[in-house]
Amino acid sequence: MNRQIVKLFAFIVVLFGVLVGFTSYWSVFDAEALKDKRVNKRPLFEAQQVRRGRILAAEGTVIAKSVAKGRGANLRYVRRYPEGALFGHPIGYSFMQYGNAEFERYHNAELTGEESEFSTILEQLTGHKREGDDIVTNIDTTAQRVALSELEAVGFGAVVAIEPGTGAVKVMASNRSYDPNRIPDEFTKLRNNDLETPLLDRASQGLYPPGSTFKVVTAAAGLESGKITPETTINAPGMIIDEGHELRNDFTKDWGDISLDTALTNSVNTWFGQLGQKVGQDQLFETMEKFGFNATPPIDLPEGEVYTSGVYYEEHLLHRNDPVDLARVAIGQERLQVTPLQIAMVAAAVANKGKLMKPQIWNRVVDRDGRTVKHLEPSEYSQAVSAKTAAELTTAMEGVVREGTGTNAAIPGVTVAGKTGTAETPGNESCGGGEEENQAWFMGFAPAEEPKIAIAVSIECTPQFGNDVAAPIFARVAETILNGE
Amino acid sequence: MRSARNRELVALVPVALLLTAGFAAVFAQEKAQLGNLSLIYGAYFLAVCLATHLFLRIRLPNADPYLFPLMALLTAFGLVMIYRIDETLARDQANWFVLGLILFALTIQLLRDYEVLERYRYTIAAGSILLLLAPRLPGIGQQVNGAYLGVKIGPIAFQPAEFAKIGIVIFLASYLREHREVLIVGARRVLGVTLPPLKHFGPMLVVWGASMFMLVFIRDLGSSLMFFAAFLALLYVATGRFSFVVIGMAMFLLGAWFIVETVPHVHDRVEIWLHPYNDPLDKGYQILQSIFAQADGGLFGKGFGQGLITAPGTNSVLLPAAQTDTIYSLIVNELGLFGASGLIVTYLLITARGFKVALLADDGFSKLLATGLTAVFAIQAFVIIGGVTRVIPLTGVTLPFVSYGGSSIVANFVLLALLLLVSDRARREAASPARRELALGGAR
Numbered sequence: 043m044n045r046q047i048v049k050l051f052a053f054i055v056v057l058f059g060v061l062v063g064f065t066s067y068w069s070v071f072d073a074e075a076l077k078d079k080r081v082n083k084r085p086l087f088e089a090q091q092v093r094r095g096r097i098l099a100a101e102g103t104v105i106a107k108s109v110a111k112g113r114g115a116n117l118r119y120v121r122r123y124p125e126g127a128l129f130g131h132p133i134g135y136s137f138m139q140y141g142n143a144e145f146e147r148y149h150n151a152e153l154t155g156e157e158s159e160f161s162t163i164l165e166q167l168t169g170h171k172r173e174g175d176d177i178v179t180n181i182d183t184t185a186q187r188v189a190l191s192e193l194e195a196v197g198f199g200a201v202v203a204i205e206p207g208t209g210a211v212k213v214m215a216s217n218r219s220y221d222p223n224r225i226p227d228e229f230t231k232l233r234n235n236d237l238e239t240p241l242l243d244r245a246s247q248g249l250y251p252p253g254s255t256f257k258v259v260t261a262a263a264g265l266e267s268g269k270i271t272p273e274t275t276i277n278a279p280g281m282i283i284d285e286g287h288e289l290r291n292d293f294t295k296d297w298g299d300i301s302l303d304t305a306l307t308n309s310v311n312t313w314f315g316q317l318g319q320k321v322g323q324d325q326l327f328e329t330m331e332k333f334g335f336n337a338t339p340p341i342d343l344p345e346g347e348v349y350t351s352g353v354y355y356e357e358h359l360l361h362r363n364d365p366v367d368l369a370r371v372a373i374g375q376e377r378l379q380v381t382p383l384q385i386a387m388v389a390a391a392v393a394n395k396g397k398l399m400k401p402q403i404w405n406r407v408v409d410r411d412g413r414t415v416k417h418l419e420p421s422e423y424s425q426a427v428s429a430k431t432a433a434e435l436t437t438a439m440e441g442v443v444r445e446g447t448g449t450n451a452a453i454p455g456v457t458v459a460g461k462t463g464t465a466e467t468p469g470n471e472s473c474g475g476g477e478e479e480n481q482a483w484f485m486g487f488a489p490a491e492e493p494k495i496a497i498a499v500s501i502e503c504t505p506q507f508g509n510d511v512a513a514p515i516f517a518r519v520a521e522t523i524l525n526g527e
Numbered sequence: 528m529r530s531a532r533n534r535e536l537v538a539l540v541p542v543a544l545l546l547t548a549g550f551a552a553v554f555a556q557e558k559a560q561l562g563n564l565s566l567i568y569g570a571y572f573l574a575v576c577l578a579t580h581l582f583l584r585i586r587l588p589n590a591d592p593y594l595f596p597l598m599a600l601l602t603a604f605g606l607v608m609i610y611r612i613d614e615t616l617a618r619d620q621a622n623w624f625v626l627g628l629i630l631f632a633l634t635i636q637l638l639r640d641y642e643v644l645e646r647y648r649y650t651i652a653a654g655s656i657l658l659l660l661a662p663r664l665p666g667i668g669q670q671v672n673g674a675y676l677g678v679k680i681g682p683i684a685f686q687p688a689e690f691a692k693i694g695i696v697i698f699l700a701s702y703l704r705e706h707r708e709v710l711i712v713g714a715r716r717v718l719g720v721t722l723p724p725l726k727h728f729g730p731m732l733v734v735w736g737a738s739m740f741m742l743v744f745i746r747d748l749g750s751s752l753m754f755f756a757a758f759l760a761l762l763y764v765a766t767g768r769f770s771f772v773v774i775g776m777a778m779f780l781l782g783a784w785f786i787v788e789t790v791p792h793v794h795d796r797v798e799i800w801l802h803p804y805n806d807p808l809d810k811g812y813q814i815l816q817s818i819f820a821q822a823d824g825g826l827f828g829k830g831f832g833q834g835l836i837t838a839p840g841t842n843s844v845l846l847p848a849a850q851t852d853t854i855y856s857l858i859v860n861e862l863g864l865f866g867a868s869g870l871i872v873t874y875l876l877i878t879a880r881g882f883k884v885a886l887l888a889d890d891g892f893s894k895l896l897a898t899g900l901t902a903v904f905a906i907q908a909f910v911i912i913g914g915v916t917r918v919i920p921l922t923g924v925t926l927p928f929v930s931y932g933g934s935s936i937v938a939n940f941v942l943l944a945l946l947l948l949v950s951d952r953a954r955r956e957a958a959s960p961a962r963r964e965l966a967l968g969g970a971r
Binding site: 045048060064065073091112 | 763765767804807808815819821822823826835838845863868871878885898906912913916917
């Protein structure tokens with residue numbers, strides 16, 4: 043019988059080997075996939091046990107922090123947002139049941155102290171408890187507050203302010219905002235509020251017709267391609283016929299032979315419509331893409347929470363070979379849809395001698411002991427236009443604020459360069475279907491000689507024009523930032 | 528044979544140290560301070576083990592020196608895990624441990640001539656079957672998760688299957704010892720398959736029927752599998768006919784398949800095993816959470832007391848039955864793949880020592896008894912670990928010596944006592960001068 047006993051033992055060794063095999067499969071080989079299962083709430087509970095790092099404004103205001111609740115095995119951290127709705131966008135929220143959103147989501151790894159696999163094993167061996175790092179952002183609390191309260195005074199909309207030389211995002215305000223502290227209690231209510239859509243970050247997710255602000259891009263394409271110089275004149279009648287559509291100036295005014303400065307200062311539609319046709323679709327789209335259109339903006343917000351600007355056909359982006367009505371694209375109409383962030387990027391690129399820096403909200407990652415772990419290195423997205431073109435555009439944009447359509451953006455003692463925009467959106471359902479609804483814009487930068495800040499302001503559903511509602515907000519936010527320097 | 532006992536003594540010291548260290552780790556985690564309580568627990572544990580050791584030194588001086596320390600190791604491991612889950616449960620478990628050792632000592636004291644068991648084999652078999660049926664008896668039976676595994680008489684609740692497994696093994700060992708010759712000799716080849724003789728095959732059909740009956744009656748696939756596998760293991764060792772095992776296995780699978788198709792509760796268990804994600808929040812919850820807990824363990828685990836059993840700040844259970852069914856998942860969670868593999872290796876070492884006892888024993892009954900006890904012990908560990916790792920459907924058997932539960936720990940100490948009784952005699956005879964002469968003579 044001994045032979046059988048030995049064989050039986052061998053069989054049991056095999057059985058136990060199978061157990062070790064399955065255990066290794068679940069605990070090591072398939073572990074990552076299991077942690078990603080939707081029904082597996084464990085990673086969420088565990089994330090709750092890690093003290094999530096704080097998020098701070100540039101000058102040190104605490105935007106988000108974690109407070110401990112319970113002790114021992116029941117210890118968990120809950121997120122608090124001391125400033126309430128002020129930083130609702132773009133910071134977002136982080137709660138177990140509702141997950142993470144916006145900045146909180148994008149920077150989750152740093153905030154939770156997640157490191158590479160190797161150091162995790164090292165930590166397991168040393169029993170080191172994981173802690174999240176703090177993140178200091180570029181956001182200027184005072185300017186953010188000014189921007190949000192200005193928006194609240196006029197309606198739904200967004201303000202984005204970028205430091206042109208570094209891409210540092212100083213303001214990213216969206217009205218209607220929401221208080222992230224209320225997420226656990228009112229998530230469904232906030233999400234279902236279709237009238238105010240408080241969870242929508244209008245700065246990065248609001249897609250609007252850009253109106254005349256886009257003329258800066260068209261002008262850039264014209265100058266870059268050499269199709270025009272600042273001296274080139276184009277005859278701008280009161281109306282042109284384009285692909286069977288009438289394209290008119292305000293009051294159907296006939297401007298005669300004018301050059302770029304006059305055309306931009308007065309936002310002459312027929313001039314830019316013809317320029318668009320002259321430049322051609324290839325060149326216009328190439329310039330757009332250099333400014334960041336047709337791609338997800340390179341900002342530190344999660345994919346899917348930043349929308350791409352461009353010419354849309356239903357849900358799809360059109361490219362340079364797709365048929366578009368070029369003259370109407372050139373004046374910011376047709377099916378062009380842009381985010382305030384994208385328009386701010388255009389302003390920032392022109393302000394920075396044509397060089398577009400990647401916009402970034404974060405500035406540095408600081409560990410619990412106050413050591414800076416990582417620092418934002420400003421990086422270039424593209425040379426959108428040449429320095430020469432940028433200077434020529436700046437001159438034209440100065441005219442807009444000095445004597446043209448954007449005089450309300452003027453700041454005493456500072457030269458401002460900018461461009462207004464007013465896209466008519468009659469019957470827009472999200473505005474309640476009124477006939478007099480506009481999307482009002484202002485984009486620009488200051489001081490024009492040595493730009494410190496580039497800003498885009500966009501107001502939804504307003505009966506007023508860009509110069510009436512958007513330009514004054516630009517002036518106040520720019521002033522706040524320039525005074526703070 | 529003093530040296531055997533000395534080796535046992537030496538082996539017990541690291542076990543006690545491990546227990547002390549384990550408690551210290553749990554204390555450090557939960558109370559953030561190190562009292563001397565862990566030392567007291569360690570000393571208490573060591574004292575109980577030493578008392579048992581002294582008893583073995585007197586009563587069974589020749590018995591295998593590693594079996595008791597290995598099982599004490601499992602108990603220590605279980606005590607620390609259970610303490611980490613719930614202090615009061617650990618106190619119960621410690622009491623069960625002492626009670627188990629008392630029964631262990633009594634078994635050794637009263638059954639020095641364990642051959643008497645052979646005389647009462649039918650009584651033992653009948654008693655065991657009665658025990659198995661008890662959970663379905665009105666008034667005392669208890670249903671847990673759809674299976675009938677518990678009995679409650681007055682204040683005493685226990686799981687009769689834990690004790691029945693020992694009785695059944697004793698019966699099978701005795702029966703097969705007597706009939707193994709005829710089973711081998713009487714076998715005929717039909718269509719190239721060796722079949723056991725019909726006359727002697729009857730009782731085996733009874734065993735098959737009994738395990739099928741259990742499946743229907745107490746509705747527990749795990750126990751049924753455990754009993755039948757132990758039976759096949761013994762049949763194989765007794766006859767050396769692999770074909771018998773194949774036939775038995777086929778019969779079991781056929782019967783089980785039929786029952787799975789017809790009995791809803793058993794069917795559910797298999798469905799959950801195959802498709803746990805179909806009902807992740809209710810029926811599939813336990814197995815999925817068991818696997819998720821393992822996924823969180825990784826190679827080294829999260830450390831004692833670091834795993835989540837309930838959702839923090841709430842009472843909602845993340846790992847159901849952590850102290851019994853899914854204790855292995857918690858071990859993977861907190862001690863990682865390495866810790867869990869260590870546990871499995873411990874079971875394997877016990878199995879190896881148990882079979883060593885069987886190899887050394889020189890009469891058929893002793894051999895089969897030691898084989899059967901060892902096999903049923905190993906298979907039980909396989910059934911529950913396999914259950915929580917989704918190798919087989921999850922059922923409610925305990926992890927021997929580690930899971931919380933009085934019946935389990937007491938019954939397994941009785942099992943250990945029987946193994947040591949067999950071992951003591953086998954090793955004494957192997958070492959006796961007469962045998963040595965014989966062995967030398969054979970060699971010459």
